[in-house]
Amino acid sequence: xxxxxxxxxxxxxxxxxxxxxxxxxxxxxxxxxxxxxxxxxxxxxxxxxxxxxxxxxxxxxxxxxxxxxxxxxxxxxxxxxxxxxxxxx
Amino acid sequence: xxxxxxxxxxxxxxxxxxxxxxxxxxxxxxxxxxxxxxxxxxxxxxxxxxxxxxxxxxxxxxxxxxxxxxxxxxxxxxxxxxxxxxxxxxxxxxxxxxxxxxxxxxxxxxxxxxxxxxxxxxxxxxxxxxxxxxxxxxxxxxxxxxxxxxxxxxxxxxxxxxxxxxxxxxxxxxxxxxxxxxxxxxxxxxxxxxxxxxxxxxxxxxxxxxxxxxxxxxxxxxxxxxxxxxxxxxxxxxxxxxxxxxxxxxxxxxxxxxxxxxxxxxxxxxxxxxxxxxxxxxxxxxxxxxxxxxxxxxxxxxxxxxxxxxxxxxxxxxxxxxxxxxxxxxxxxxxxxxxxxxxxxxxxxxxxxxxxxxxxxxxxxxxxxxxxxxxxxxxxxxxxxxxxxxxxxxxxxxxxxxxxxxxxxxxxxxxxxxx
Numbered sequence: 093x094x095x096x097x098x099x100x101x102x103x104x105x106x107x108x109x110x111x112x113x114x115x116x117x118x119x120x121x122x123x124x125x126x127x128x129x130x131x132x133x134x135x136x137x138x139x140x141x142x143x144x145x146x147x148x149x150x151x152x153x154x155x156x157x158x159x160x161x162x163x164x165x166x167x168x169x170x171x172x173x174x175x176x177x178x179x180x181x
Numbered sequence: 182x183x184x185x186x187x188x189x190x191x192x193x194x195x196x197x198x199x200x201x202x203x204x205x206x207x208x209x210x211x212x213x214x215x216x217x218x219x220x221x222x223x224x225x226x227x228x229x230x231x232x233x234x235x236x237x238x239x240x241x242x243x244x245x246x247x248x249x250x251x252x253x254x255x256x257x258x259x260x261x262x263x264x265x266x267x268x269x270x271x272x273x274x275x276x277x278x279x280x281x282x283x284x285x286x287x288x289x290x291x292x293x294x295x296x297x298x299x300x301x302x303x304x305x306x307x308x309x310x311x312x313x314x315x316x317x318x319x320x321x322x323x324x325x326x327x328x329x330x331x332x333x334x335x336x337x338x339x340x341x342x343x344x345x346x347x348x349x350x351x352x353x354x355x356x357x358x359x360x361x362x363x364x365x366x367x368x369x370x371x372x373x374x375x376x377x378x379x380x381x382x383x384x385x386x387x388x389x390x391x392x393x394x395x396x397x398x399x400x401x402x403x404x405x406x407x408x409x410x411x412x413x414x415x416x417x418x419x420x421x422x423x424x425x426x427x428x429x430x431x432x433x434x435x436x437x438x439x440x441x442x443x444x445x446x447x448x449x450x451x452x453x454x455x456x457x458x459x460x461x462x463x464x465x466x467x468x469x470x471x472x473x474x475x476x477x478x479x480x481x482x483x484x485x486x487x488x489x490x491x492x493x494x495x496x497x498x499x500x501x502x503x504x505x506x507x508x509x510x511x512x513x514x515x516x517x518x519x520x521x522x523x524x525x526x527x528x529x530x531x532x533x534x535x536x537x538x539x540x541x542x543x544x545x546x547x548x549x550x551x552x553x554x555x556x557x558x559x560x561x562x563x564x565x566x567x568x569x570x571x572x573x574x575x576x577x578x579x580x581x582x583x584x585x586x587x588x589x590x591x592x593x594x595x596x597x598x599x600x
Contacts, residue, residue: 133273133516135402137400137402140386144399157380161375
């Protein structure tokens with residue numbers, strides 16, 4: 093179900109920063125790939141949105157258990173999770 | 182019947198206003214349409230008090246500090262002492278006090294009993310209002326009362342509308358979405374820890390993608406309650422998008438039935454599919470859907486988003502707001518806007534005074550502010566603070582005493598030291 097090839101790591105992070113900023117959270121000024129997503133407002137409700145947005149955008153499937161509180165606390169970590177599951181798909 | 186002050190609406194703002202007015206010496210009547218005080222807490226099962234504490238400093242170890250003196254502090258401390266609250270707990274960048282709606286209503290009753298000069302009419306609606314007179318309605322029976330000053334703490338500005346005071350309201354498409362909250366019992370604490378909640382979020386997302394749950398389930402949020410074994414489920418509802426009208430009985434009816442239907446589907450899913458929820462059941466429905474925003478009364482000053490963003494100070498400050506703007510214009514989670522300097526924003530007395538109606542004050546979520554600012558000012562901690570300030574001002578004015586911001590703040594300090 094790959095929507096398009098996964099972009100290069102730096103571009104993927106940049107795209108995810110934009111996705112979070114424009115479609116998920118009201119991010120504080122200066123929000124970047126290493127900013128804490130929970131401090132930017134990520135909660136259990138927005139995590140559901142995030143999963144769906146990421147899966148639709150990148151055609152990856154994040155299996156149950158793929159996400160932990162600590163492995164999606166920044167965009168950089170989230171990009172690593174996405175790359176890991178895109179590679180194994 | 183003759184009163185000095187009539188307070189319409191017995192939610193957190195109205196309770197604070199009525200108690201403050203009576204304590205300052207005014208014969209006060211508090212009118213509430215439900216069978217319990219507490220407003221959105223009792224009727225809509227709002228189970229946390231937001232806006233009580235200052236925003237935490239960058240350093241994570243800073244303990245929470247109450248943002249308000251006076252009634253907000255008194256109420257939260259007594260609720261904790263009565264075992265009706267737990268916390269505060271840190272959620273992201275804010276501190277929140279978890280509370281039990283039943284305990285909130287009981288404490289409200291107790292405070293009313295302790296307060297001389299305070300009369301309460303439950304199960305009572307406003308029918309008409311003009312000048313010093315208000316017509317009340319209880320089950321088809323009218324009662325006429327008179328008062329010298331009024332506080333509209335109805336949330337929907339119902340008293341202001343009856344008195345003909347100008348109000349405003351955001352476009353329906355932008356109004357804060359409503360929430361349908363219900364209590365789920367038989368939920369072990371382990372089913373609601375951070376890891377379990379994250380797994381649950383993934384399961385729900387998956388079920389929505391697979392069509393096993395409606396897309397509206399993406400507005401669901403589960404939280405452990407201050408009561409062991411119970412959880413509260415908050416369903417943010419879309420309300421029909423641009424058709425959402427929190428003042429229209431057809432729309433409200435549809436929201437209630439849709440809320441219960443979605444709650445039923447979600448509960449069935451949890452029982453069948455999610456570990457820990459097999460023996461869960463709906464312990465309580467709300468008496469009504471939780472409306473976050475409707476009318477706002479036009480005051481002598483309108484609090485704006487820019488005031489909150491810069492932590493504005495006003496010479497006639499009578500309360501503060503310490504909560505960020507929490508915009509819920511969609512049912513897909515809040516968008517937070519924090520003050521740039523992390524500081525509370527003053528709420529001027531003028532924002533609690535109707536623009537062209539000297540006898541009318543307002544408190545709670547219908548005070549004078551913009552749509553964005555209301556997303557911060559509407560929370561219960563701030564309602565307790567604006568309610569107290571409006572009640573003091575109305576009480577002092579009705580008794581013919583000085584009732585400017587200085588007098589309000591002095592009265593609050595005197596009452597606090599006496600208690």
